[in-house]
Amino acid sequence: MRIEPWQTPIMVMTGIIVLDFLIRTALRRWGDTVGGKRLRTAALGALTALVLAVGVAALGPDLADQLASVAAAVAGIVALWLTYRSYQALSVDGASRPAPDKQPEPATPAKPEH
Known part of the structure; x- marks a missing residue:
């Protein structure tokens, strides 16, 4: 066949x-x-x-080596972009959170005068 x-x-x-x-x-x-x-x-x-x-x-080894170099460059660019996006997300989250308000201390009851 x-x-x-x-x-x-x-x-x-x-x-x-x-x-x-x-x-x-x-x-x-x-x-x-x-x-x-x-x-x-x-x-x-x-x-x-x-x-x-x-x-x-x-x-072939020569072309595979060239393609690996290109793939490494692309992976580096993607990693840089993802790092930048992560940094943006952190800075936006940090800026949008209000500072924790200081809790007022409870008022002490006034002592009755005799």
Whole structure:
């Protein structure tokens, strides 16, 4: 059996649908347990490593290095923007809060004069 180029996306989508079905079924049975959460975390870590490895292999080390530099610059800009927004939120919250009023001391009752 020979796979034609137009069949590749169909087979990939079929594989994704089958994997999604199997994973959803497994998560329904024991997804909320501690072991299930650890397995899910490990699977996500493995998937991340696989995507990075395939990406570096497909792009080549030089282009992957350039893309990593661009991604680091973008992440730095986003971090700077988030820091600025956090600073704004703190300064707005601090300025909008009124200073706590000093509670008046209770009046001492006057001593009756005899």
